[in-house]
Amino acid sequence: xxxxxxxxxxxxxxxxxxxxxxxxxxxxxxxxxxxxxxxxxxxxxxxxxxxxxxxxxxxxxxxxxxxxxxxxxxxxxxxxxxxxxxxxxxxxxxxxxxxxxxxxxxxxxxxxxxxxxxxxxxxxxxxxxxxxxxxxxxxxxxxxxxxxxxxxxxxxxxxxxxxxxxxxxxxxxxxxxxxxxxxxxxxxxxxxxxxxxxxxxxxxxxxxxxxxxxxxxxxxxxxxxxxxxxxxxxx
Ligand SMILES: [Zn+2]
Numbered sequence: 001x002x003x004x005x006x007x008x009x010x011x012x013x014x015x016x017x018x019x020x021x022x023x024x025x026x027x028x029x030x031x032x033x034x035x036x037x038x039x040x041x042x043x044x045x046x047x048x049x050x051x052x053x054x055x056x057x058x059x060x061x062x063x064x065x066x067x068x069x070x071x072x073x074x075x076x077x078x079x080x081x082x083x084x085x086x087x088x089x090x091x092x093x094x095x096x097x098x099x100x101x102x103x104x105x106x107x108x109x110x111x112x113x114x115x116x117x118x119x120x121x122x123x124x125x126x127x128x129x130x131x132x133x134x135x136x137x138x139x140x141x142x143x144x145x146x147x148x149x150x151x152x153x154x155x156x157x158x159x160x161x162x163x164x165x166x167x168x169x170x171x172x173x174x175x176x177x178x179x180x181x182x183x184x185x186x187x188x189x190x191x192x193x194x195x196x197x198x199x200x201x202x203x204x205x206x207x208x209x210x211x212x213x214x215x216x217x218x219x220x221x222x223x224x225x226x227x228x229x230x231x232x233x234x235x
Pocket of ligand 1: 037150
């Protein structure tokens with residue numbers, strides 16, 4: 001795998017035509033996790049995935065669509081159309097560099113615009129290659145239905161991957177009366193009674209974080225291999 005730590009020559013010599021674009025966010029993650037959480041996890045998982053697939057992994061896109069978290073200090077959001085434009089520009093750059101299989105790997109649940117964007121780029125078909133979408137944010141809801149934000153899964157993963165020690169002093173488990181879709185009109189902080197977390201952070205353990213990280217890497221690798229298997233067949 002090659003990434004931002006490599007020289008241009010090293011990236012050229014890697015001779016891969018697969019690239020990964022991890023996409024995160026910079027937004028409030030309750031009182032115990034850093035605002036970088038999504039982007040940090042996106043990059044960690046994708047770098048591990050790239051080791052197994054030999055891909056060129058870009059630095060994680062640190063900004064996403066975080067309108068639902070704008071009540072929380074430190075949150076910044078792009079408008080959906082700005083994120084769409086960023087993905088258009090990044091994929092065009094990669095196509096021009098000779099990459100033919102570009103994977104947009106999403107780690108933030110509210111980056112909805114990524115999916116139609118990928119479809120639109122492929123529909124335009126201006127370059128020799130395809131863009132694929134892998135939703136790793138989605139993966140975490142399976143088996144952890146309401147652990148939506150700064151909960152058990154994210155907190156466990158940060159315990160395992162983040163060098164700093166987490167303080168769970170002021171943290172509580174929160175199960176709001178809202179549905180996830182209600183975040184269209186109510187902010188995350190309001191919906192969670194000011195806690196800013198939706199789920200079960202107090203259930204987090206480092207051991208679960210390791211397992212979740214490994215599962216997430218395995219899920220993305222499997223999905224990439226599945227797509228490449230199909231794509232290489234039809235080419
Ligand atoms: Zn998050």
